Every structure is written in structure tokens, then in C-alpha cells.
Amino acid sequence: MDGLPLPGTRHALAAATPPALIRRSWARCAQWADDLPDDPVALGRGDLDARHEQHASMLRAAQPEIDTLASLVASASSLVLLADASGVILQATGNTDFLRRADRVALRPGVSWAENHRGTNAIGTALAEAAPLCVHGAEHFLPRNQILSCHAAPIRSPRGDILGVLDISGDAQRLHAYALGLATLCARQVANRLMLHAGPRCQQLVFHHQAGMLETADRGLLLIEDGRVVGANDAALALLRTDWRRLLDQPVERWLPAWRTLPASPAPLRGHDGQALFALLRQPAGTPVWTRAQADTPASPKPPGPATPAPAQPTRAPVVRTDLLPPLDPALETRFTRSRRALDAGLAVLLQGETGAGKEVYARHLHQASRWHAGPLVAVNCGALPDTLIEAELFGYEAGAYTGARRQGARGRLREADGGILFLDEIGDMPLTLQTRLLRVLQERTVQPLGAGRAVPVEFGLVSASNRDLAAMVETGAFRADLYYRLQDCRVDLPPLRSRADLRAHVCTTLRACAAPAAPPTLDDGALAQLARYPWPGNYRQLQAVLRGLALFHPPGSLIRVGDLPEEIQACRPATAHHAQDASSSSQAAPAPDIAAHATLRSQQSQQISEALARHGGNISRAARDLGIHRSTLHRHLARPGMPGPIHR
Numbered sequence: 118m119d120g121l122p123l124p125g126t127r128h129a130l131a132a133a134t135p136p137a138l139i140r141r142s143w144a145r146c147a148q149w150a151d152d153l154p155d156d157p158v159a160l161g162r163g164d165l166d167a168r169h170e171q172h173a174s175m176l177r178a179a180q181p182e183i184d185t186l187a188s189l190v191a192s193a194s195s196l197v198l199l200a201d202a203s204g205v206i207l208q209a210t211g212n213t214d215f216l217r218r219a220d221r222v223a224l225r226p227g228v229s230w231a232e233n234h235r236g237t238n239a240i241g242t243a244l245a246e247a248a249p250l251c252v253h254g255a256e257h258f259l260p261r262n263q264i265l266s267c268h269a270a271p272i273r274s275p276r277g278d279i280l281g282v283l284d285i286s287g288d289a290q291r292l293h294a295y296a297l298g299l300a301t302l303c304a305r306q307v308a309n310r311l312m313l314h315a316g317p318r319c320q321q322l323v324f325h326h327q328a329g330m331l332e333t334a335d336r337g338l339l340l341i342e343d344g345r346v347v348g349a350n351d352a353a354l355a356l357l358r359t360d361w362r363r364l365l366d367q368p369v370e371r372w373l374p375a376w377r378t379l380p381a382s383p384a385p386l387r388g389h390d391g392q393a394l395f396a397l398l399r400q401p402a403g404t405p406v407w408t409r410a411q412a413d414t415p416a417s418p419k420p421p422g423p424a425t426p427a428p429a430q431p432t433r434a435p436v437v438r439t440d441l442l443p444p445l446d447p448a449l450e451t452r453f454t455r456s457r458r459a460l461d462a463g464l465a466v467l468l469q470g471e472t473g474a475g476k477e478v479y480a481r482h483l484h485q486a487s488r489w490h491a492g493p494l495v496a497v498n499c500g501a502l503p504d505t506l507i508e509a510e511l512f513g514y515e516a517g518a519y520t521g522a523r524r525q526g527a528r529g530r531l532r533e534a535d536g537g538i539l540f541l542d543e544i545g546d547m548p549l550t551l552q553t554r555l556l557r558v559l560q561e562r563t564v565q566p567l568g569a570g571r572a573v574p575v576e577f578g579l580v581s582a583s584n585r586d587l588a589a590m591v592e593t594g595a596f597r598a599d600l601y602y603r604l605q606d607c608r609v610d611l612p613p614l615r616s617r618a619d620l621r622a623h624v625c626t627t628l629r630a631c632a633a634p635a636a637p638p639t640l641d642d643g644a645l646a647q648l649a650r651y652p653w654p655g656n657y658r659q660l661q662a663v664l665r666g667l668a669l670f671h672p673p674g675s676l677i678r679v680g681d682l683p684e685e686i687q688a689c690r691p692a693t694a695h696h697a698q699d700a701s702s703s704s705q706a707a708p709a710p711d712i713a714a715h716a717t718l719r720s721q722q723s724q725q726i727s728e729a730l731a732r733h734g735g736n737i738s739r740a741a742r743d744l745g746i747h748r749s750t751l752h753r754h755l756a757r758p759g760m761p762g763p764i765h766r
């Protein structure tokens with residue numbers, strides 16, 4: 118569009134009086150006029166990847182519409198763009214020639230087209246006005262953008278929050294008569310698809326004035342839980358002549374009195390105001406949702422044992438669930454290769470890192486990758502065993518070695534690890550006397566069980582771990598110096614979660630995994646920034662607990678804001694916080710469609726709330742923190758039928 122006669126000033130008006138919403142936008146933009154950059158900076162690769170993670174549901178739901186639109190507009194010097202709710206372009210598809218020209222005005226992925234960055238433009242102004250609109254040629258605030266004719270429509274979540282904008286941008290010299298209608302239609306299709314992904318947990322009520330419209334983008338859709346509306350689309354609002362505030366969380370009877378009697382095929386139905394409609398009701402699918410989350414739950418710690426070794430169950434090597442092993446941070450790759458080589462060469466590996474930083478996960482990865490992979494991984498938590506048990510547990514004993522011993526004796530963990538890996542967790546908690554015996558085993562590569570006359574040869578790879586500063590313990594005499602040096606032929610410091618370069622992307626991926634198979638809620642920019650700023654003292658374990666809480670207590674497709682986060686996370690100030698930079702991406706396959714039963718979810722929520730309240734003596738604030746949600750969210754859930762009341766003590 119080079120050579121088009123453009124108005125020389127920012128405020129040059131189009132020939133006709135511009136619409137009121139364009140004039141409103143100019144008035145807003147006048148305040149930023151001097152700060153609007155000519156050449157805006159795009160987000161770096163890592164940041165853009167993080168946004169793709171954050172908006173994975175919307176991107177996935179929008180892809181069919183983007184593909185269709187792109188093929189429709191390909192011959193018309195146009196582009197199809199998808200931006201997030203802050204105006205950052207996530208994706209640009211279309212005519213390659215026009216893509217090149219659009220690039221000159223920074224109409225490309227990673228650039229924010231919010232009004233305060235690019236002045237009046239369809240993406241930013243549709244966000245500011247929360248409505249579909251067109252910004253043509255000279256209506257753009259910045260002269261350089263006046264080569265464009267842009268048509269944008271907001272995409273809403275089932276709770277009415279704006280998640281992003283679908284935009285068709287073309288050459289201002291051409292007429293794009295249908296572009297706004299197309300963008301609006303497609304944005305509604307995307308919102309409907311997001312609802313249906315969220316929907317299988319809920320009953321879905323589909324309605325319209327005409328039975329033949331029940332499969333079209335214009336059909337009204339309501340998501341229903343416990344007889345209340347928990348999600349809707351624009352068409353439902355228009356058909357019921359209401360707004361989000363009056364519709365959401367209200368009993369469906371208020372709008373469609375006889376809805377409960379509806380079948381699964383179209384049937385007549387009267388609205389609250391007597392209007393004649395056709396409607397059908399879809400029931401939720403019935404598969405429980407929480408199996409994966411339960412499988413991830415760490416095993417409960419062993420209860421304290423008796424004073425002498427217990428004549429209890431035969432000891433067995435823990436089962437390694439490789440299918441559940443989370444992948445390691447790419448930043449660990451070099452360290453991982455080095456430590457794997459050391460282990461294969463017969464050297465001992467010591468893992469140091471904060472609690473929950475993934476020491477056991479790392480050890481399991483090492484096991485899988487090492488020459489010991491065909492043998493067992495035997496994990497011993499030195500901190501969880503009473504001093505009196507640890508010796509028998511580790512070294513085993515002969516039949517009748519002492520009162521209470523099992524008749525057939527016990528092999529002990531060191532011998533069970535033969536041919537595999539011995540993982541000594543919390544090694545800093547091992548009593549000094551046992552440190553001496555362990556050192557002897559490591560030097561002589563033989564084990565002498567209690568009561569046995571002869572030593573048995575053993576061969577295993579040794580990995581130990583501690584979140585305590587072993588070097589400082591050596592200084593104070595709490596840990597044997599010779600054992601310390603024997604354990605750390607190769608020392609690996611596992612970084613805390615807060616220093617993870619792709620923390621934002623990781624948060625989004627984990628949230629999606631926590632919500633699966635349902636669609637996850639979306640974190641708005643503020644909430645994601647706050648989660649990335651929080652120092653996560655409990656590392657991965659704490660992050661999982663918080664995100665499980667958020668996924669459990671926020672409807673699929675809804676928007677999570679800073680105010681919905683647990684209080685200690687909200688309270689974290691930027692000055693004291695660590696800012697992780699996004700530097701790499703972590704994309705994941707799309708989750709399976711939601712097949713969760715609403716009833717299962719509800720009883721899961723109820724159970725978790727009851728347990729948290731019981732643990733904290735009915736204290737709402739502490740229970741909410743434990744559940745990883747904000748107090749107000751917990752209050753809201755407690756107010757619903759079938760939920761436990763607070764415990765008063």
C-alpha cells in the first residue's frame with residue numbers, strides 16, 4: 118500500500134465523521150500520543166512461547182477458524198491475527214505478500230497492539246470497547262498504520278471475560294465488506310468451542326427461536342452446574358435479553374422455568390417472559406477426573422516405628438512409576454549428562470537442593486539413563502526412619518538375629534539395590550554411627566547383615582540427596598568428613614524453581630496438566646506475572662499444590678486474576694521478588710477432551726474442603742492457603758448447596 122496518500126497528522130479525520138467509538142478512542146490515545154513508539158519492540162521468543170502456553174486453549178479452539186479465514190482472505194491482501202487480552206499478537210496467518218508489508222508496521226506476533234502501544238487500531242480498540250469493530254485507514258491514530266483496514270472481534274470465555282481478539286487486517290485501499298461480519302462470526306465459534314471443551318463437566322442447554330438453528334454459531338448455550346448457570350455465550354445473553362452479571366450463578370429456572378424436563382433432542386420451551394424457544398439438554402459425561410492427580414500424590418510418610426526392628430512386611434524396592442516422571446528443566450542437561458557419566462563410571466552422585474526442587478525426580482531420571490537401568494532403584498529416606506530401625510532396614514539381618522526379627526531374616530535395602538541404584542534421600546539425617554558403617558560398605562563393596570558371620574558382596578550405583586548444607590554439617594562435626602567426600606564424587610546443585618528460565622511457560626503447562634482432561638482456566642497477565650514473581654520456597658511441590666487448587670476451584674475456561682491467588686502469593690512484592698526471564702518454550706500435546714463427571718468433581722471439591730477445614734480447625738484463611746486458593750473463593754464454594762459448613766471450635 119505504499120504510495121497511498123496518507124493524512125499528514127495523527128488526527129487527520131476520514132472524510133465522513135468517524136463513529137463515536139473511534140472518537141472515544143482518539144480521546145483516550147491523545148494522552149499517550151507522545152509515548153507511542155514508531156518501532157515497537159516485540160516480545161522475545163521465550164516470552165512469546167510463554168504466552169502461547171498461557172493461551173493454549175484459546176489457540177487450539179481458534180485454529181479451525183483461523184485456517185478457514187486464512188484460506189478465505191488469502192487472495193485479498195489480508196491477514197488473520199489472534200491477539201491475547203492484553204493486545205499482544207499471538208499468531209498471524211495469511212497472504213505472504215501482505216505479511217511482509219504488515220511486518221513493516223509491526224503487525225506481527227509478539228507485538229502489543231493495545232491502544233496505549235499502537236494508538237487507535239482494531240485489536241486495541243476492540244479490547245478497550247469490548248465490542249467487535251472496524252478501524253479503517255485514516256481512523257488509525259498513528260499515520261504509519263493508516264495503510265490498514267482492520268476488523269476485530271473479542272473472544273469471550275464462558276464466564277464473559279475477554280480472552281483475546283480475532284482480527285482480519287487488510288489493505289486500506291480495498292473494500293473488505295464482509296470482514297467484520299466474518300471476524301465476529303468466527304470469534305463466536307471460538308467462544309462456543311471453548312464452552313464445549315469446558316462443558317462436558319456440566320449440563321449443556323442449547324436453545325434458539327428456530328429448531329433449525331440449534332447447531333449453528335447463533336445458538337444460545339448455557340453451562341449448568343447444580344441448577345445454576347456457570348457459563349454462557351453471547352447468543353444466550355441476546356436470546357434471554359440479559360447480561361453476564363444478571364445471568365451467571367443464577368438458577369436456570371429464573372430464565373427457562375421448565376428446563377429440567379428437556380430431552381436430549383430439540384423440544385419446545387418457554388422463556389421466563391413467555392417467548393417461544395426450541396431447546397435440548399445434554400448431560401455431562403461420567404468418567405471421574407481425579408485419577409491422574411491422585412496418582413501423582415506423594416506416598417504418605419511411614420508412621421514412626423517401634424523401638425526394635427519390626428517383624429513386619431517383607432521389604433520391597435519401591436516401584437518406579439516412570440510414566441509419571443516429570444521431564445527435567447532443559448537447563449539441567451549438561452549437569453545431567455555429567456552426573457550420568459559419573460554414575461556409569463562407578464562414582465557416587467550427591468544431589469543438593471531445596472525441598473521440593475526435584476532431587477528424587479532427578480535421581481529417577483539418572484536411574485533410567487544409567488547403566489543400572491535394568492536393576493531396581495531402591496530409595497531410602499534416611500530422615501523418615503527411626504534410628505533404631507535404620508540399621509536393620511539398610512543392612513538387613515540374619516534369621517533370629519534379635520528379638521522381634523522376622524524368622525527368615527531380611528535382605529536389607531543395600532542388598533536389594535544390588536545391580537541397580539541405591540538412592541539415599543535426606544542423607545544429612547543419617548545418625549553418625551551408621552555413617553561409619555555406610556562408609557565401610559562403600560569402601561569394601563560388601564554388606565554384613567546383623568547377626569551374620571560373613572559379608573556379602575554388593576554392586577550398585579549410589580545417589581544421595583540432601584536439602585541440608587552437608588559441608589556446614591561437616592564443619593560442626595554432625596556429618597563425617599570422609600563419608601561426605603566419598604558421597605560427592607560428583608555433586609549436582611539443583612536450582613530452585615524460581616530460577617527456572619521458562620517459569621511462566623512451565624506454570625501454564627502445569628496448570629493445564631492439573632486441569633486435564635478438562636480445559637484449564639486461563640491466567641490473566643497479572644496473575645501469571647505474580648506467580649512468576651513469587652519465590653516458591655516449596656518449589657515444584659508447592660507449585661503443584663497451588664495450581665491443583667486453582668484448577669479445582671475455577672471453572673474450565675474462566676479467567677484467574679491476581680485476586681484469586683492464595684494470599685501469600687498475592688502479598689509477594691516485586692521489590693523482594695525474583696523475576697524469572699522466559700527463555701525457552703515447553704509445548705505440550707493438546708489434552709484429551711474433558712470427560713469428567715460433574716458429580717465427581719463436586720464431591721472431590723467438597724472432600725478437599727472438608728479435609729482442609731478439619732486440618733485447620735475450621736480456619737478459613739489457613740484452609741484456603743492450604744488448598745491454594747483465595748479466601749473469597751473458598752467462601753463462595755462453602756455457600757453452595759452440598760458443601761461442608763465451616764467447623765467452629
Ligand SMILES: Nc1ncnc2c1ncn2[C@@H]1O[C@H](COP(=O)(O)OP(=O)(O)OP(=O)(O)O)[C@@H](O)[C@H]1O
Nearest residue numbers: 443444445446472473474475476477478584657658
Ligand atoms: N522438573 C520438574 N517438573 C515438574 N515437577 C517436578 C519436577 N521436579 C520435581 N517435580 C515434582 O515436585 C514434587 C517434589 O519432587 P521431589 O520429591 O523430586 O523433590 P525433592 O527435592 O526430592 O523434595 P524433598 O527435598 O522434600 O525430598 C514431586 O511431586 C515431583 O513430581
